Amino acid sequence: MQQHFVLLFAKSIPVLAGVRYLLGDFYLQPQAGISITTITAKAGGASASDTQTSFTWNTGIGYVFNNFDFGVRYQHSGLKDNDSDIIFVGIHLGYNFSLDGNGN
Known part of the structure; x- marks a missing residue:
C-alpha cells in the first residue's frame, strides 16, 4: 500500500487601515481591511492553488517604554467558500x- 502526503502552503498579504488609541504608555490598535490569500496543495506529482480576497480584521495592544514598542496582535482572515x-x-x-532629529 502506497501512502501519499498532501502538503499545504498558505501565503497572505494583508492591506489594513486602523487607528491607535493612546492610554498613557499603553495603546489599543484595531485595524480592518482585506487579505489576498493564496493556498497551494501538493500531492505526489500534482498541485493545485487558489487565490482569494477576503475581509480581515485585527486588534492589538501594546506598551511603549523609552521609545521601545512591545505589542501583541490577534488577526483573523475569513476565507470565502x-x-x-x-x-x-x-x-x-x-x-x-x-x-526630524529633535526627538519628536
Whole structure:
C-alpha cells in the first residue's frame, strides 16, 4: 500500500487601515481591511492553488517604554467558500525614532 502526503502552503498579504488609541504608555490598535490569500496543495506529482480576497480584521495592544514598542496582535482572515480561516496571534518589538532629529 502506497501512502501519499498532501502538503499545504498558505501565503497572505494583508492591506489594513486602523487607528491607535493612546492610554498613557499603553495603546489599543484595531485595524480592518482585506487579505489576498493564496493556498497551494501538493500531492505526489500534482498541485493545485487558489487565490482569494477576503475581509480581515485585527486588534492589538501594546506598551511603549523609552521609545521601545512591545505589542501583541490577534488577526483573523475569513476565507470565502471554505471552512478554514487564517487566524494567528503575533508579537512584535519595535523602536520609535524621530526623522526630524529633535526627538519628536
